[in-house]
Each structure stands twice: as structure tokens, then as C-alpha cells.
Amino acid sequence: MPKYLMLKHYRGAPAPTNDVPLDRWTPQEWTDHVRYMRDFAARLQDTGEFVAADAVAPEGTWVRFDGEGRPPVTDGPFAETKDLIAGWMMIDVDSHDRAVELAGELSAAPGAGGRPLGEWLELRPVMSEPPTVTE
Template sequence: MAKYLILKHYRGGRPPVNDVPMDHWTPEEVDAHMQFMADFADKLTASGELVDGQAVAMDGFWVRYDGEGRPPVVDGPFAETKDLIAGWMVVDVDSQERAVELAGELSAAPSAGGRPLGEWLEVRPFLDLPANFDV
């Protein structure tokens, strides 16, 4: 088994097939999209492939080390930016091919007009550290 992170971006650098911004969807279209996401997570939970997943808010902040014990905090990221993470899933699957298959299925979540969104999802394997690596 190998773990993969599937990142769901909001209007990322690669536009989805159905490029209607979510804030222009009807409440019913948003509900259908969210139900698809919940059903997909339930399916992966039942198969034992879902490790964790979460949608994230469109607001947040940046923090960095400043060397003086009080890290600066800056507002952002902002929904107006080119790329904003909307959520993520961690899956534990038998192969990279399975991770690709799941991401392809997730990309078909319904959007405006009920059409598949066709969004690009970022899929990244977890770093495989040696067993004796001390973290």
C-alpha cells in the first residue's frame, strides 16, 4: 500500500472543463457537488482506502519563522488568487494507477448544469522514509 495526497484546487492554474465559478452555481448544483464528494468519501471509507479528507475554508493566513520568537502573521490566501486549495484527501492504495483512477473519478464531480467538473487534481505520493529515519 502507498499513501497519496489528492489536492482539490479552487480555480487553479489549469482550468476545469466546466469553467463556471462555483459562486455562480445554483444552491442545488452546490448541494449535488457536495453530495458527490460525501458519497465518494463514503465509498473510499468502505473500501478501506480513505485515510482522511477535508474541505478547507476560503480564508486563512500565512505564518513564517522570524527568528525572534513571535512569527509574523499575514492575511491570505485569498479567493482572488490564481490557485487556492479547496480541500484534500489522503488515500492508501495498492498502486499509483489506483490513485490516478480515484482522482479521475473525483474530477467528475458535478458542477453547473450537472455537467462533470473535469477539474485537474494534484496527486502526490507521500515521501517514503526509511524505517530508521528519526523524525
């Protein structure tokens, strides 16, 4: 079965349909949003389609190999960026169509006022082993 990574983006364009800034959500709205995502993951655990998921903090570090020893490190991403990855979920499903169906459902997590957030989710297939070349 193919695996897919769903990336939850915030502050990105295009904006979600329920475009209330996250810092203006009430504690109950946050609770409802997180509960929806946990219930969604639990349902996928029951069907065997859930692999893993987590939220990620907005602060981070960029690291790269430069060939000189200790890799250079810079702060980032920064809050003023247009896009912020807020979380991810890995699913293991029968088809791309099923992955799209689940991403659409997760996009409906409640936001401000309990209305579906309608956020864009980035859906990416996990690469499988490259083909073996024999001569």
C-alpha cells in the same frame, strides 16, 4: 500501501472543463457536488482506501519562523490568487495507478448543470520514512 494526498484546486489554470464560476452555481448544484464527494469517500471507506478528507475555507494565514520570537503572521491566501485549495482527501491505495484512477473519478464530481466538473486535482504521494544510513 502508499498514501496519497489529493488537493482540490479552484480558480486555477488550467481551468476545469465545466468552467462556470462557483458563485454562479445553484444551491442544488452545490448539494449534488457535495453529495458526490461524500458518496465517493463512503465508497472508499468500504474498500479501506479512505484515510481522511475535508474542505477548507478560502481565508487563511501565513506563518513562518524568523528566529526572533513570535513568528510573523500575514493574511492570505487572497481571493485574487490564481489558485485556491478548496479541499483535500487522503487515500491509502495499492499503487500510483489506483491513486490516478481515483483522482480521475473525483475530478468528475458534478458542477454547474450537473456536468462533470473536470477539475484538475493535485495528486501527491505522502513521504515515507527516509532510509536509515548505517556505517
